[in-house]
Amino acid sequence: MSPPLDRSPWRDTFIYASDNRSTVLGGLWVAEGVTNANLYSMLEIFCLFTDTFDLCDSSERLVERDGQPLKPGNYYIFTAGSTTITDEAALTRTLSLPSGTRVTPFTDAVRQRDRRCVITGRPARLAHLNSWDTFEATHIFPLAYEEYWNDFGYRRWITVPPANESDGTINSVQNGILLDSDIQCLFDSYTLAINPDDNYKIVCFAPNTLDFNIAGRHLDQTFLDNPHRPVDQFLRWHFRQAVLVNMRGAGEACFETDFPPGSDMIGEIMSGAKAAERMEFELFTRFNAMEDRA
Structure with missing residues (x-):
């Protein structure tokens, strides 16, 4: 069976801007050990913010930047500024087994x-x-x-x-x-x-x-x-x-x-x-x- 074209099929958590809840900005599969604070820090890697931001869950409850385990679900970014997705290039990588005298x-x-x-x-x-x-x-x-x-x-x-x-x-x-x-x-x-x-x-x-x-x-x-x-x-x-x-x-x-x-x-x-x-x-x-x- 061919692998999925992208990495979204196994996700159980999705990120949206609060003012555009029909467009997914990103997401992840919540593994053991991922916390609320981890989600905030990871968002700061692939999103660009012009102001401070908070996250709320699907019940509109504020998600604190703490060590509580992250729960799967939908999360919404609230900010007085703008939110954009970074265009920073990710370096393509696959299985590497280099050999030779230098290695x-x-x-x-x-x-x-x-x-x-x-x-x-x-x-x-x-x-x-x-x-x-x-x-x-x-x-x-x-x-x-x-x-x-x-x-x-x-x-x-x-x-x-x-x-x-x-x-x-x-x-x-x-x-x-x-x-x-x-x-x-x-x-x-x-x-x-x-x-x-x-x-x-x-x-x-x-x-x-x-x-x-x-x-x-x-x-x-x-x-x-x-x-x-x-x-x-x-x-x-x-x-x-x-x-x-x-x-x-x-x-x-x-x-x-x-x-x-x-x-x-x-x-x-x-x-x-x-x-x-x-x-x-x-x-x-x-x-x-x-x-x-x-």
Whole structure:
């Protein structure tokens, strides 16, 4: 069965302007751990406000900016100013498994630092044998967008550069986390993210199809105390992307990633949503990671 064209089918919560209750501004599926305050902060990511705003539920009750669990339903924005949807671009991303000499030190550093999936907590029990099956060292900010990384100065937050300067700061261990393979798929597709501004809470944007009960959990303190852990700015960037992709309008397209042997992968990508952007990502993921830079 083909995936939905956008991310709205599983939503149970919808956002409207109080003066236009027929047009959906966005929405979400309310996962475990999402609070009223979280909804306010996420709205401030994909909406632009010229004045302060409040939310009311379908019974016209004021929704406080507090830690109470968010209830599914319709919510209405009340403001004396204007509300518009941001046109900030979300960087297209799909499953990425970069390899090559530039990435090998990054992979080794992430494995040795984490030695478990940082989201589920599942340990890599055969790590001492250098067996890492079902674990992936994952870039938080994708390697495919290294030019964007450099142009907008993301390197300035790196304090632990890679051992080889030629590998580029994007391959610092501070831009990586070790994840279960299944969790990596969700992370790469922005289906889950880590909110560093809410005690490193794991936020899920779609119903969990895995056996892991992760929504609403927080990264453990041992991981956070590591001086080589991921930089908050990169987790914040990824969380922001997840909000834009999942909550704005009808949500961004869902991409097919299961291409059976013999299938026309390029043809399917080019006939799908955001074909040019996705093809560019796929090509850079495969080739840019393998470049040796002097």
